[in-house]
Amino acid sequence: MRVSRIMANLRVADVDAAKDFYADYLGLSTEEFNLGWVARYTSPDTGAVVQLLTRDATAAADATVSVHTPDVEGAYAEARQRGYEIVHPLTTESWGVHRFLVRAPDGTVVNVVQHAD
Template sequence: MRVTKMLVNRPVADPDASRAFWQGMFGLDVAFDLGWVVSLHPPGNDTTGVQLVTGDKTAPVDSDMSVGVDDVDEAYAIAQREGHEIVHPISDEEWGPRRFFVRTPDGTVVNVVAHPH
């Protein structure tokens, strides 16, 4: 399994104002906007960025960060083998990605995700 990207997920009350800040202040581009999550990245670099989240629509909790991987099933097997708490089971989401949430020992909730190619 290889990590392909790492993103910070920030809870926001006003996604439009937050998007305007990140675009105006840092020149970030919108990679996608699902209404409840807006993903912004530096131009030409989709491996890092910030995601503005008003509330995850399919998971029981919001995640603190997202880690993109090339093999989410392998990552899930590692999490289970290592005995980490799975917060949201592996699932295929209607908007495309396959993902699960895992909690770190300090309580950080990580969205581990693979996007279809």
């Protein structure tokens, strides 16, 4: 699989309540999006990025990291071929991403995602 970006998904109780710390204090002041249950913040100076997540709105599990790829269908096929546990099937979500969640052999849940063009 070709990876174009990896970002941490940090579990928080309330995205808006956590915003002050991550956006203001840590300087991740650019809010790329905020769906209420997940929001992404980046630094305009360094490119540092983090996603804050209360609970995944459509998947039964929450991912620890999000891995962006230009070929999510190929990544999905490879994960299945390797016998990895798919915890959320390949889906086009209402917010415009094509993704699936896969469990790494160590138990970590990974969100593999491709943004719609």
